[in-house]
Amino acid sequence: MNLQAFLVVAAALVAVGLFGALTQQSIVMLMMGLELLLNGVVLAAAAFWYFLAPAGTEGQVLIVIVVTAMAIEMAAGFAVTTAIYRAKRIDMTDDAAELRG
Amino acid sequence: MTTALFVVLAVTAVVAGALVFRVDSMARATFLLLLSFLAVAGLVLMTGLQYLGVVIVLMMVIEMVVMAIFMIMYMMNPAGLMPMSMFHNTRGAAVIAVTTFVALAGGALLVDWPVRGGRPAADLTMALGESLMGGQMLTMMTLGVTLFATIVGTVVLAAGRGRYDRLGDELDAPASDDRDRGGVGR
Numbered sequence: 001m002n003l004q005a006f007l008v009v010a011a012a013l014v015a016v017g018l019f020g021a022l023t024q025q026s027i028v029m030l031m032m033g034l035e036l037l038l039n040g041v042v043l044a045a046a047a048f049w050y051f052l053a054p055a056g057t058e059g060q061v062l063i064v065i066v067v068t069a070m071a072i073e074m075a076a077g078f079a080v081t082t083a084i085y086r087a088k089r090i091d092m093t094d095d096a097a098e099l100r101g
Numbered sequence: 102m103t104t105a106l107f108v109v110l111a112v113t114a115v116v117a118g119a120l121v122f123r124v125d126s127m128a129r130a131t132f133l134l135l136l137s138f139l140a141v142a143g144l145v146l147m148t149g150l151q152y153l154g155v156v157i158v159l160m161m162v163i164e165m166v167v168m169a170i171f172m173i174m175y176m177m178n179p180a181g182l183m184p185m186s187m188f189h190n191t192r193g194a195a196v197i198a199v200t201t202f203v204a205l206a207g208g209a210l211l212v213d214w215p216v217r218g219g220r221p222a223a224d225l226t227m228a229l230g231e232s233l234m235g236g237q238m239l240t241m242m243t244l245g246v247t248l249f250a251t252i253v254g255t256v257v258l259a260a261g262r263g264r265y266d267r268l269g270d271e272l273d274a275p276a277s278d279d280r281d282r283g284g285v286g287r
Contacts, residue, residue, distance in 0.1 A: 001107045001147070009111040018197065018201055027175075032168070061229070061240055080258060
């Protein structure tokens with residue numbers, strides 16, 4: 001159990017979350033991918049705190065920020081899903097293409 | 102013992118996370134994501150951050166249960182009675198994900214990390230609390246304002262018809278424009 005092992009696990013979580021966020025057609029599943037990605041960031045922050053700078057509290061504060069960001073992401077995501085579903089009966093990302101360049 | 106626990110939790114976190122996008126049921130996907138979160142919380146607990154580890158457990162259990170409700174609201178096939186495949190651009194995403202993993206893991210393994218500096222505080226929760234109420238007060242206040250903005254924003258987004266729809270842009274309509282009779286007007 002060392003910093004490298006923690007960071008590799010965190011990298012795997014970020015990669016899996018990124019894959020999910022990029023591939024899922026459902027907006028709700030896409031958000032699950034983002035949550036998984038942030039999950040990896042939490043793990044990396046804990047590992048950095050423990051193995052590099054345990055004397056300070058910055059690592060812990062970073063975890064608090066990321067956990068809050070996860071909650072905000074989910075709340076805002078579901079609000080957007082509700083709004084777009086109410087307006088257009090859409091629950092798939094492929095159908096919501098108004099902003100396509 | 103510690104290494105074995107680490108390996109079990111790490112494998113659980115990654116495998117459960119990957120299975121989220123493989124199973125046929127929304128409910129199963131949600132609870133697999135919860136399992137992944139709980140394994141990460143276990144890993145956070147292993148670094149000695151008891152308070153934050155428990156906070157992650159409590160928050161994620163609630164968050165995933167709320168998520169399950171939205172899943173069932175918005176998803177086809179919530180119970181997994183049919184096979185389900187909802188991917189697009191799988192190949193490109195796989196390339197991006199593998200490249201990201203290789204870059205991050207390679208960086209983690211190749212970088213010459215500094216040695217551990219200092220010792221953890223005796224009471225980590227107290228140290229975090231004093232930090233958030235002291236030097237990191239700006240962080241805490243920013244989080245508070247952001248959460249409040251989220252509350253307002255989500256309500257505005259999710260509300261079907263607000264008071265401006267009912268009473269006009271200046272809120273001065275003589276009678277409220279309701280779809281059904283019996284609303285609270287002026």
